[in-house]
Amino acid sequence: MPVLEDDGFVLWESHAIMQYLADTTPGGDAIYPTAPRARADVNRWLFWSAYHFQPAVSVLGWERVVKGMIGAGAPDPAEEKRGEALVSSLGRVLDAHLEGKEWIAQDKLTLADFAVATPLAYMQSARLPLGDFRRLFGWFSRVRATDAWKATSPSPEDANM
Numbered sequence: 001m002p003v004l005e006d007d008g009f010v011l012w013e014s015h016a017i018m019q020y021l022a023d024t025t026p027g028g029d030a031i032y033p034t035a036p037r038a039r040a041d042v043n044r045w046l047f048w049s050a051y052h053f054q055p056a057v058s059v060l061g062w063e064r065v066v067k068g069m070i071g072a073g074a075p076d077p078a079e080e081k082r083g084e085a086l087v088s089s090l091g092r093v094l095d096a097h098l099e100g101k102e103w104i105a106q107d108k109l110t111l112a113d114f115a116v117a118t119p120l121a122y123m124q125s126a127r128l129p130l131g132d133f134r135r136l137f138g139w140f141s142r143v144r145a146t147d148a149w150k151a152t153s154p155s156p157e158d159a160n161m
Contacts, residue, residue: 014118015046018111032111041105045112049119053090057119059083060126084129095133102142109146117143121153 004011004020011017022032033039060083063075094116097104105112120140123130130136143149 015050015115022111038106042110042112045104046115049115053116054119056086056090060128061122064126088129091130091133091136095136098135098139113143
């Protein structure tokens with residue numbers, strides 16, 4: 001669980017931390033716009049990630065990665081099937097949204113891109129069923145090419161756990 005401590009202020013929850021850092025960093029409005037509609041567009045995808053995409057991906061992450069790491073038994077085929085259906089459905093939503101777009105919101109890189117991309121860091125080891133979504137993969141390649149992603153992403157060895 002990420003936690004930020006800033007001069008006695010303790011904040012948990014990754015998206016809240018992202019928003020706080022953008023709001024308190026000079027130039028942060030470049031990645032988290034202050035105009036109401038632009039911010040609402042970014043927030044829509046932050047919420048989509050937190051309430052839909054990340055939980056769906058975590059089903060397969062738990063079954064295919066974490067359980068084995070902690071000795072919690074073999075993957076449950078019913079849960080894998082459920083996770084695959086969820087991830088495929090949501091991957092289709094994101095792939096369709098990205099038609100004609102380089103980034104998720106506001107035609108530029110924003111917090112939305114990092115929030116939605118984060119669950120994909122272990123895409124290979126969790127064997128996420130996203131192989132047919134070329135727009136999603138193109139967008140994810142652009143996110144991974146950013147200096148911010150490169151500076152904070154897991155090493156290739158960790159991503160293939």
